[in-house]
Amino acid sequence: MTPQIEVENLRKTFRIAEPTHGTLGAIKGLVSRKYRTHNALNGISFSLQKGELVGYIGPNGAGKSTTVKILSGILVPESGRCKVMGLVPWEDRKKYVRKIGVVFGQRTQLWWDLPVMESFELLKNIYSIPSHAFKVRMDEMIHLMEIEPLLGTPVRQLSLGQRMRCDLVASLLHNPEILFLDEPTIGLDALSKQSLRNFVLRINRDNGVTVILTTHDMDDIEALCQRVIVIGGGCILSDGTLTQLRKRVAQEKWMIVELQESVDFPLPEGSRLLRNEGKQYWIEFDPDVLPVTEIISCIASRTTLVDILIQDPPIEEIIAHIYREIPNVSQ
Numbered sequence: 001m002t003p004q005i006e007v008e009n010l011r012k013t014f015r016i017a018e019p020t021h022g023t024l025g026a027i028k029g030l031v032s033r034k035y036r037t038h039n040a041l042n043g044i045s046f047s048l049q050k051g052e053l054v055g056y057i058g059p060n061g062a063g064k065s066t067t068v069k070i071l072s073g074i075l076v077p078e079s080g081r082c083k084v085m086g087l088v089p090w091e092d093r094k095k096y097v098r099k100i101g102v103v104f105g106q107r108t109q110l111w112w113d114l115p116v117m118e119s120f121e122l123l124k125n126i127y128s129i130p131s132h133a134f135k136v137r138m139d140e141m142i143h144l145m146e147i148e149p150l151l152g153t154p155v156r157q158l159s160l161g162q163r164m165r166c167d168l169v170a171s172l173l174h175n176p177e178i179l180f181l182d183e184p185t186i187g188l189d190a191l192s193k194q195s196l197r198n199f200v201l202r203i204n205r206d207n208g209v210t211v212i213l214t215t216h217d218m219d220d221i222e223a224l225c226q227r228v229i230v231i232g233g234g235c236i237l238s239d240g241t242l243t244q245l246r247k248r249v250a251q252e253k254w255m256i257v258e259l260q261e262s263v264d265f266p267l268p269e270g271s272r273l274l275r276n277e278g279k280q281y282w283i284e285f286d287p288d289v290l291p292v293t294e295i296i297s298c299i300a301s302r303t304t305l306v307d308i309l310i311q312d313p314p315i316e317e318i319i320a321h322i323y324r325e326i327p328n329v330s331q
Contacts (some may be wrong), residue, residue: 003047004178004210005071010080012066040066040232041077048273050177053204053211055225057218062215063234068180071212072102079212085177098127101171105278108163109170110155116166117151120173124266125262127174134173141169144199161192168199178210179203185217196222230322237322241309244316254313255295258303268294284313 018034041063048054058064068084069075073089073096082089102109110119124134133223142148144220145165155163164184171179181200185193201224203209213224221228221242228245238245257277267273267283270290276280285295292310299305 001049004052004085005046005048005079005212006049006083007067007071008045008081009043010041010045010070011039011043012063012070012075012076012077014040039234041070041080042235043080044095044231044234046229046236046239048210048212050210052206052209053200053224053226054141054213055221055228056212056214056231057216057221057228058231058237058317062231064231065182067231068102068182068212068214071178072100072190073097083233092206098174099177101163101174101176101179103167103171103179103181103184104163105181105186107156108167110166112156113153115152116147116158119155119166120151120170123170123173129174137173137175140170144202144255145169145195153215161195162187164188164192164196165199168196171205172209175207176209176243178212178329181211181213181215183215184213185220193217193220200224218265222315230319232323245315245322246312251286251288252284252313253287254311255285255292256309256311257281257283257299257305258307259299260306263303265299265302268298271295 014037016038018036020033044063044067056064056067066075070077073086073093076090077280079241084096085099087099089096107202109123111122112118114122120138123129124131129137142151145168147162147165147169151156151165152160153162155166158166168184179200186197189194195221200211200213204211211224213220215221226241228238228240229236230243230245254274257280259281261281262276268290271283271285274284276282283295296305296308
């Protein structure tokens with residue numbers, strides 16, 4: 001099956017002016033500026049099939065937003081090949097943008113002083129959406145995102161969570177085949193995040209929309225993504241499922257125990273205490289090396305166990321482990 005998105009050996013560099021200090025430095029900077037080259041993308045390659053929901057993650061400066069901007073046709077790479085739905089994003093831009101939706105968490109595509117509905121009407125005209133199709137789509141989106149009370153409100157009066165819900169609707173009015181989400185949940189409260197996640201899952205599952213999600217919120221990744229691509233220093237560091245990502249890094253599990261009282265206790269070799277908060281203790285161990293019963297026996301010899309939970313390490317720990325292992329990854 002031909003991939004919907006094909007990226008091969010993509011490279012992008014930026015010239016960044018070196019800072020100058022003091023009055024003399026500012027005057028010299030007017031005459032002659034020094035620049036350094038930043039390799040935002042250093043030959044990345046990957047492909048996506050239609051209907052995938054992929055997390056694209058990495059530290060600040062890793063190349064996430066640069067990739068999304070190239071895939072959405074905003075930036076042009078220095079070299080490499082990129083085809084999305086058979087089109088080159090920056091060459092076939094007018095035809096291409098009708099097939100994609102983009103949401104940048106820090107920016108809005110809505111008109112700041114206009115009511116939300118008027119912004120939607122403008123987008124209807126920009127994308128030449130037929131009136132009947134627009135009404136059907138609007139009714140569906142308004143119901144799913146619960147934004148009917150917001151339609152008459154100027155965008156500048158919306159809270160961040162309300163604006164993000166409206167931005168997501170705006171990006172889907174023209175029924176795109178691919179949705180790029182760049183930090184869509186940044187700054188949102190827990191309820192708003194959950195609402196966005198449920199909506200993204202639904203359009204991916206029911207409408208077959210391919211979704212690429214960049215985020216620093218690992219809860220987004222665990223809740224949404226079937227596949228995770230990790231980028232650092234402009235290079236792809238890992239590409240696979242969350243399970244594969246965990247197996248690549250380590251086999252360790254976390255045991256979280258609650259004790260009747262806060263006490264010191266010995267731990268068998270092959271386990272280590274990560275931290276404790278009052279009567280709760282976090283212990284890391286490898287179940288292939290050390291049976292759970294041995295740890296429990298050591299603890300039970302000193303005090304009474306109230307509760308035990310065994311889980312995989314949080315995805316944040318897995319990602320941080322990958323970054324620590326790879327040299328020259330920007331933190």
